[in-house]
Amino acid sequence: MEIDPLIFRLSIFILSIFVGYYVVWSVTPSLHTPLMSVTNAISSVIIVGAIIAGLSGNSDSVFNTSSIFGFLAIALAAINIFGGFLVTQRMLAMYKKKKKDKQ
Amino acid sequence: MISSNLSAIFYLVSGVLFILALRGLSSPETSRQGNLFGILGMIIAITVTFLSTGNFSTGFIFVLLFILAGGSIGAFIAYRIPMTAMPELVAGFHSLVGLAAVFVAISAFLNPEAFNLGTPGNIKLGSLIEMSIGAAVGAITFSGSIIAFLKLQGIMSGSPITFKGQHPLNAIILISIIVLIYLLCSTQSSNLFWLLLGVSFLIGFLLIIPIGGADMPVVISMLNSYSGWAAAGIGFTLENTALIITGALVGSSGAILSYIMCKGMNRSFFNVILGGFGATEDTKSSSAKEQRPVKSGNADDAAFLMKNASSVIIVPGYGMAVAQAQHALREMVDTLKKNDIKVSYAIHPVAGRMPGHMNVLLAEANVPYDEVFELEEINNDFANADVAFVIGANDVTNPVAKTDPQSPIYGMPVLDVEKCKSVLFVKRSLSPGYAGIDNDLFYKENTLMLFADAKKMTEDITKNL
Numbered sequence: 001m002e003i004d005p006l007i008f009r010l011s012i013f014i015l016s017i018f019v020g021y022y023v024v025w026s027v028t029p030s031l032h033t034p035l036m037s038v039t040n041a042i043s044s045v046i047i048v049g050a051i052i053a054g055l056s057g058n059s060d061s062v063f064n065t066s067s068i069f070g071f072l073a074i075a076l077a078a079i080n081i082f083g084g085f086l087v088t089q090r091m092l093a094m095y096k097k098k099k100k101d102k103q
Numbered sequence: 104m105i106s107s108n109l110s111a112i113f114y115l116v117s118g119v120l121f122i123l124a125l126r127g128l129s130s131p132e133t134s135r136q137g138n139l140f141g142i143l144g145m146i147i148a149i150t151v152t153f154l155s156t157g158n159f160s161t162g163f164i165f166v167l168l169f170i171l172a173g174g175s176i177g178a179f180i181a182y183r184i185p186m187t188a189m190p191e192l193v194a195g196f197h198s199l200v201g202l203a204a205v206f207v208a209i210s211a212f213l214n215p216e217a218f219n220l221g222t223p224g225n226i227k228l229g230s231l232i233e234m235s236i237g238a239a240v241g242a243i244t245f246s247g248s249i250i251a252f253l254k255l256q257g258i259m260s261g262s263p264i265t266f267k268g269q270h271p272l273n274a275i276i277l278i279s280i281i282v283l284i285y286l287l288c289s290t291q292s293s294n295l296f297w298l299l300l301g302v303s304f305l306i307g308f309l310l311i312i313p314i315g316g317a318d319m320p321v322v323i324s325m326l327n328s329y330s331g332w333a334a335a336g337i338g339f340t341l342e343n344t345a346l347i348i349t350g351a352l353v354g355s356s357g358a359i360l361s362y363i364m365c366k367g368m369n370r371s372f373f374n375v376i377l378g379g380f381g382a383t384e385d386t387k388s389s390s391a392k393e394q395r396p397v398k399s400g401n402a403d404d405a406a407f408l409m410k411n412a413s414s415v416i417i418v419p420g421y422g423m424a425v426a427q428a429q430h431a432l433r434e435m436v437d438t439l440k441k442n443d444i445k446v447s448y449a450i451h452p453v454a455g456r457m458p459g460h461m462n463v464l465l466a467e468a469n470v471p472y473d474e475v476f477e478l479e480e481i482n483n484d485f486a487n488a489d490v491a492f493v494i495g496a497n498d499v500t501n502p503v504a505k506t507d508p509q510s511p512i513y514g515m516p517v518l519d520v521e522k523c524k525s526v527l528f529v530k531r532s533l534s535p536g537y538a539g540i541d542n543d544l545f546y547k548e549n550t551l552m553l554f555a556d557a558k559k560m561t562e563d564i565t566k567n568l
Contacts, residue, residue, distance in 0.1 A: 006229055009339060009347055016351030019122055024356040027128040029452065029477050030466075032360060032459030033189055034138075035128050036327055039353040040196040042121045042141055043334045046203050047170075048114075048152040049218075049341045053210035054169070055162045056217030062162045066214030071169045073206035076199045078173025079180070084196060085142050086181035091189075091463055092138060095131040098471040 034091045041084025047077035110155040111344060113147055118348030120144030125352060131472055148345045186467040187424045190323060190456040194252040197326045201244030201307075204333040205300060208238035211340060212296055218341060224291050230340050231291070235284045237336025238296075239303040244329040246307030251322050254311075255456060261316025269313060270377065276306045314375065317421075317498075319456045320364040321375045328357025360458050367452030367478075369504075369515040397533065397545050399552040402563030405527050408551070410568060412489035414445040416481065418518055419461050420454045422495020422530070426557035429468040432494060435565045436470070442568070447484070448475040449518050451499035482519050491523040493544075494557050497530070501542045510540060526550040529560050 027035050053070025057063060063071075120140045127137015149170075153163070184192050211234055215221045220230040253259035280302055287295040314322050335350025365372050409415055417436070423429060436446045448470065454461045465475055485491060493500055500520040503510045520526055521544055528550055544550055553560050 005342070006339075009342065009344075012344060013335060013339070013347050013351050016118070016122075016348045017355050020125070020352040020355035021359065023122060023125045023352070024359045027125065028130060029363075030450075030459060030462035030472055030475060031128045031131065031134060032363075033193075033457060033463045034134065035125070035356065035459070036193050036323065036360070036457065037189075037196070038124060038128070038138060038141055039327060039331070039356050040193060040200065042124060042145070042349050043200050043330050043353040044203065045117070045121070045145060045148050045345050045349050046200065046207060046334050046337055048148055048343055048346065049207040049211070049337050050203060051149070051152045051166055052156060052218060052341070053207055053214070054166045055156050055158045056210070056214050057162055062160075062165055064214070066210045066217065067162070069206040069210040069213070071165060073203040073210070074166060074169040075173035075176075076203040076206070078170045079177040080173075080196050080199050080203070081145055081177065082174040083177030083181045083192075085138060085145070086178055087184065087189075087192065088138050088141075089135070090181060091186070091466070092131070092134045094186075094463070094466040094469075095134070095472050096466070096469065097131075098473050 031092075031095075034088050037084050037091065038088045041081055041088065044077040044080035044084065047074060047081065050074040050077055105151070105154045105157075107155065110151045113151040114343055114345035115348075117144035117148040117151075117345045120147070121345075121349050121352060125356065144345075186463055187427055189463060190319060190460060191252055191255040193457060194248050194255055194323055194326065197323070197330045198245050198248035198252060200330040201241045201246075201248060201326075201333055204241030204330075204337050205238050205245060207337050208234050208241065208340070209296075209300075212238075212293070220340070226291060228288060231288050232284070233336055233339035235287055235296070235299060237333050237340060239280055239284065239299060240329055240336055241333035242300050242303035243307035243310070244326055244333050246304045247311045247322075247329070248307075248326050250308055250311040251319065251326060254316060255319060261319075263315040264312040269309070273306065273309055276302060276309065280306065310376070313377070316456070317453075318368075318375050320453050320458055320460075321361050321368075321372070323457045324357050324360035324364055325376075326357070328354050328361060331355070331357055364453055364458060367516065369512070395546045397552050398550065399554055400527075401553070402555075402560060403567050404551060405553055405560075405564050406567035408525055408527065409439060409444065409490055409492070409564070410442060412444055412524075414447075414484075414488045415439060415490045415492055416485060416488045416520075416523065417446065417448045418491060418493045418496050418500060418520060419448065419450070419465070420494065420496025420499065421456060421460075422497075422557055424455055424460065424464055424495070426495065428494060428558035428561050429464045429470075431558050431561040431565070433465075433468040433470055435561050435568070438565050438568045446474065447481060449478065449481045449485075450475060451478055451496065451518055452516075454496055454499060478516060478518060485519045486522040489524045491520045491526045493520060493526065493528045493530075494561065495529070497542055498540070500544055501540070503540065503543050506543075512540065520544060521547055521549075524549065527553055529553045529555065529557050531556065
């Protein structure tokens with residue numbers, strides 16, 4: 001009997017939870033804020049669903065109820081992707097080691 | 104148009120890059136590279152999606168336009184936001200992820216053919232279950248984050264809003280969500296779908312209003328986790344590996360952060376979620392204890408104490424963020440260092456309004472991260488330090504947590520500030536902290552209270568050094 005592909009996706013999901021568990025425990029506490037902003041950015045990979053939804057209209061009419069929700073989701077996810085990665089970048093650039101004393 | 108097998112492999116690659124992005128955060132040196140991995144993963148995921156749909160008609164132009172519009176708003180916010188406003192920003196971003204998940208679910212529900220999920224009214228059962236869970240969690244994330252945002256921004260009062268029958272009401276709504284998902288899957292009725300969304304928005308709102316301002320670190324982490332689970336739910340619907348992996352990563356990340364925050368307060372997760380903490384404490388603290396004598400001083404006294412010290416530990420808290428005192432603080436520390444005084448910073452896990460909040464602010468003020476220590480790393484050093492400079496923190500220094508089993512914060516890990524030879528406590532007044540309890544530290548023999556705005560006091564001390 002064939003295995004339902006859902007089982008494979010479930011396996012990926014469960015294993016990823018474990019990967020996440022170990023990876024996140026190794027994040028240094030001083031970087032917990034950047035961790036939150038970067039997880040924000042990457043969870044916006046939901047944009048792939050939004051793009052499919054946005055492109056669901058046919059050539060006669062780009063906009064239908066379904067694709068409009070897709071386009072809105074694209075804009076929201078894009079705010080998050082750009083905002084999330086850039087603000088993380090900005091924060092991480094501030095973390096500096098002790099400089100050699102200037103005096 | 105590329106084959107679905109090939110695109111699945113690319114989605115896997117972008118999932119792995121996201122794992123590496125989080126992995127990079129294990130140290131500040133590798134973190135910047137990690138962030139680039141994340142960006143690369145995102146670019147791959149988006150490009151592959153375009154290639155796999157193979158649709159480069161008018162719709163494609165509109166997709167690009169919307170990405171551009173959203174992207175410029177996001178970039179604008181990212182560059183303009185002050186670092187003290189990070190908690191609000193993150194809460195706001197969570198709400199967007201939640202809403203995007205809801206919109207994608209709506210779109211898939213209205214036009215399942217586009218996603219190969221069946222036809223309207225006859226969506227594959229598995230997909231419908233995944234979709235409705237994703238939509239419900241997304242809606243909870245959205246409305247919950249909006250409330251968290253309003254509370255952090257000060258638009259809504261940070262104090263807990265409680266009413267009679269709150270918990271039973273929430274329980275009923277949560278059960279009704281499960282029932283609605285069951286009914287939706289058996290009838291495929293679109294009315295039930297809209298009802299499910301409405302009820303989920305409502306519960307997100309109701310779950311967050313009873314939680315007070317200082318519990319926001321837990322709330323933000325929890326909503327972070329929810330946004331991940333919502334993404335994973337949608338990932339299952341779309342059979343997309345990148346989304347499933349990311350959802351699981353973000354979900355467990357948020358869960359771990361909530362756990363760390365709860366442990367930092369010695370409270371159980373449910374205790375925080377059920378809320379209302381601190382609302383009943385006022386009567387006790389305002390009566391007898393208020394009359395005890397305190398020593399208060401001015402900037403000159405503080406400067407004198409610090410000048411004669413050989414080591415100083417700084418304990419920052421939310422008050423520092425409110426007063427935007429981090430730069431003034433760094434200047435003070437620079438002056439101290441010129442006088443050969445050893446300075447380090449002690450950060451409590453729940454200092455501020457989100458995990459790592461203080462570290463970011465200190466980093467912004469150019470404080471090297473190897474001078475900043477976590478509670479466990481530095482707690483033993485207080486006994487050997489000459490001066491502890493508490494700026495904007497309160498409950499996290501309260502020795503009552505170690506001595507009085509009756510106290511609501513008993514058992515919470517606290518910084519052993521009182522073990523220092525002398526303690527300088529910058530605060531506006533003697534009012535109790537968030538937990539509504541008096542801080543014993545105020546009345547200790549070796550404590551000098553500095554009643555002033557944190558930023559102004561710090562600047563005055565620097566002048567006097």
